[in-house]
Amino acid sequence: MSDIKSTFQNLGLFSNVSADFLNSVQNQAISKNEPKGHVIFLSGDEAKNFYLIRSGWVKLFRETLDGSQAIVDILTGGQIFGETAIFEDFAYPYSAEVAEDAEIVLVPLSLLKSEIENNNKVALDMLGAMAKYRKHQDQELEHRALQNAPQRIGCFLLRLAQSGDDQSVIHLPYDKMLVASRLGMQPETFSRALKKLKEKTGIAINGSTVQIQDIDELSAFSCSACSSMFPCKDLKAQKDT
């Protein structure tokens, strides 16, 4: 399980890559354990690698001149990042930092680039992934525009619930501060909004553990402000490939 090749083979996105590609990855990729806070690269850096997360969490973000930052995305095991630099003259379009101790694999972008160029199936898989991401972002924009803070938290919890084993008990995967920025709000607002969500939907909160009492009540509260096509409740069907 711990060899890089098999890690790649198990990902849908790489299911059609050539044996050559896998062997090159096996030889050239490097797996690293990085602690929380480690900066992987900065926006604008020359891009030599793309990255695959095996475990932990990574935060992608951009910073303004005055120091405030916009979260682009927060990723975890099985997800890749930095690959779009192929289309950006090999400069990363955002910065990346480890949000929770992570094991990440560095892979030369050149390998991916030539594989995409020579293997049409991989290019198509990539296109599919991009389309999925695009939809994900559309949704994110919609959420920011139409949902208020408690609703966004509810939606976030529902998605966590769907990916976990026990549908009703959720463990926040990282800092509440980071959840707040992921959802585009201040930590104080997050704290207050979570309390309000508790009052409205009867969830139980204990530190970083949340228990959903009534999933229908929660989704009714959170998803009423979502577009009719994508109730949060059905997100799983939409998100999985």
Next chain:
Amino acid sequence: MSDIKSTFQNLGLFSNVSADFLNSVQNQAISKNEPKGHVIFLSGDEAKNFYLIRSGWVKLFRETLDGSQAIVDILTGGQIFGETAIFEDFAYPYSAEVAEDAEIVLVPLSLLKSEIENNNKVALDMLGAMAKYRKHQDQELEHRALQNAPQRIGCFLLRLAQSGDDQSVIHLPYDKMLVASRLGMQPETFSRALKKLKEKTGIAINGSTVQIQDIDELSAFSCSACSSMFPCKDLKAQKDT
């Protein structure tokens, strides 16, 4: 100029398509003139075609159950939409409506799909376009998060200025109401924010015409809240292919 084939040939995105594809498009595509307000398709509809805009403006949006809508994008001549349905089981992920009288070309999605599958260069061009769009959306999210209403308007004006001939005189391409929703604000807020922008940066407003007196002042005001890598001023270099 009025034949569909040459319209396609002039688009960067289709510069590598096969002669077969162009001929099929010539035979099977239909060009239509549609008036403002015409609904082209609704979110969830079965997707048979993708669309190319030759002139006018088209609004992409999604609606919530309670009737409020989220603008996905607003497109004009030379841009395509509906093509992502290829990756969505041939159901449109948003609704489309003519925002200003438009000439649009309907092209069977099946043609594009097989061209992408058989012509790797086209798949790569598509990937590039998707990557560009992704970046565009990242930027949009950042703007919504970090810029206030007057700054967002300023940024919008700067982008319009760059695409026009006369850098200093801008004509709003559509309703102020629509500009407002494009920028994620109410029409009233737009009106007031534009007034404030006038006070702060010395632009002159006359109906739907705006004259920029000092472009540096405007970009200093608008772009101070953007990430350091993408000052609005340099957007053109980033956006063009």
Next chain:
DNA sequence: CGAGGGTTTGAAGTGCATCAAATAGTGTGG
């Protein structure tokens, strides 16, 4: 000219941010 939207202006309300301070949690060295 009159009807109908689009646009502006005013007044009031709301949600979130900000500032400040208290409290809880976590890891450290003694």
Next chain:
DNA sequence: CCACACTATTTGATGCACTTCAAACCCTCG
């Protein structure tokens, strides 16, 4: 194992930006 330091989280008080509701104005087009 405790005390300390440091950070995360909560709570309170206040301010601001944007929304909402309402009304006036303006423009265009039949």
